[in-house]
Amino acid sequence: MVSFDEKLxxxxxxxxxxxxxxxxxxxxxxxxxxMERLIKTACLSPSVGLSQPWRxxxxxxxERRRAVTEDFAACNTNALLSDFGERAARYAALKLxxxxxxxxxxxxxxxxxxxxxxxxxxxxxxxxxxYSVVAAICSMWLAARAENIGLGWVSILNPTRIREILDVPxxxxxxxxxxxxxxxxxxxxxxxxxxxxNIAEDGEFTSRR
Ligand SMILES: Cc1cc2nc3c(=O)[nH]c(=O)nc-3n(C[C@H](O)[C@H](O)[C@H](O)COP(=O)(O)O)c2cc1C
Numbered sequence: 680m681v682s683f684d685e686k687l688x689x690x691x692x693x694x695x696x697x698x699x700x701x702x703x704x705x706x707x708x709x710x711x712x713x714m715e716r717l718i719k720t721a722c723l724s725p726s727v728g729l730s731q732p733w734r735x736x737x738x739x740x741x742e743r744r745r746a747v748t749e750d751f752a753a754c755n756t757n758a759l760l761s762d763f764g765e766r767a768a769r770y771a772a773l774k775l776x777x778x779x780x781x782x783x784x785x786x787x788x789x790x791x792x793x794x795x796x797x798x799x800x801x802x803x804x805x806x807x808x809x810y811s812v813v814a815a816i817c818s819m820w821l822a823a824r825a826e827n828i829g830l831g832w833v834s835i836l837n838p839t840r841i842r843e844i845l846d847v848p849x850x851x852x853x854x855x856x857x858x859x860x861x862x863x864x865x866x867x868x869x870x871x872x873x874x875x876x877n878i879a880e881d882g883e884f885t886s887r888r
Pocket of ligand 1 (some may be wrong): 698699700701702774775776803832833834835867868870
C-alpha cells in the first residue's frame with residue numbers, strides 16, 4: 680500500500696496555494712514534452728464509467744491561434760457591451776487571457792458521442808462526461824504547477840466557433856481552452872472564503888415542515 684509522508688503533504692499544499700490562474704506568460708518555449716506529460720497525467724483522472732471522454736487538441740497552427748484570439752476579443756467586447764452595464768469600464772481594464780503570449784494553447788473537449796463505458800453513469804446525469812473532463816483539468820493544473828508551469832483558463836469564447844476553427848467533430852463539447860507557459864509571476868491562489876457557509880450540517884436542510 681502506498682503511503683505518503685508529511686514532507687510530501689507540505690509540498691502538495693504549497694502547490695495548491697501556488698495554483699492561481701495565469702494571464703501573463705513568459706514567451707520562451709515550453710520545456711520539451713511538457714504537453715504530452717500533462718496530458719498523460721490528466722488521463723489518470725477518474726471518469727464516469729471509465730469512459731475517458733476527454734479529447735485534447737494542442738493548437739500549434741498560427742492561423743488557428745490567431746482565429747481563437749480574435750474570437751476571444753469579439754466575445755469579450757460583446758460581454759462588456761451587453762452584460763456589464765456600469766461595471767463595463769472597470770471590467771474592460773482587466774486582462775482576461777494570456778492567449779497572445781502563452782507559448783502553449785490546449786483545447787479540451789468532452790466527446791458526447793463517446794461509447795466507451797456504454798453510458799454507465801450517464802443515463803441519469805449525461806453531464807457527468809463534462810464533469811470528468813473538468814476532473815482531468817484539475818489534475819493537469821496541479822501537475823503543471825509542480826513543473827513550474829502555469830495554466831490560464833479561457834472561457835470567454837464561442838464554443839461553436841472554436842469547434843470550427845479547430846475542425847473537430849460536432850459531438851465534441853468545448854470544456855476549456857487553456858493557455859500554457861511559464862508564468863511571469865508566481866501565481867498565488869487568491870484564497871477561498873473558507874468553510875463557513877459552504878458546508879451544510881447533516882440534517883440542516885431536511886427539517887423543513
Ligand atoms: C471554469 C473557469 C473559467 C474561467 N475563465 C476565465 C477566463 O475566461 N478569463 C480569465 O481571466 N480567467 C478565467 N478563469 C480564472 C478565474 O477567474 C480565477 O481562477 C479566479 O478569478 C480566481 O483567481 P486565482 O486563480 O488567481 O486565484 C476561469 C476559471 C475557471 C475555473
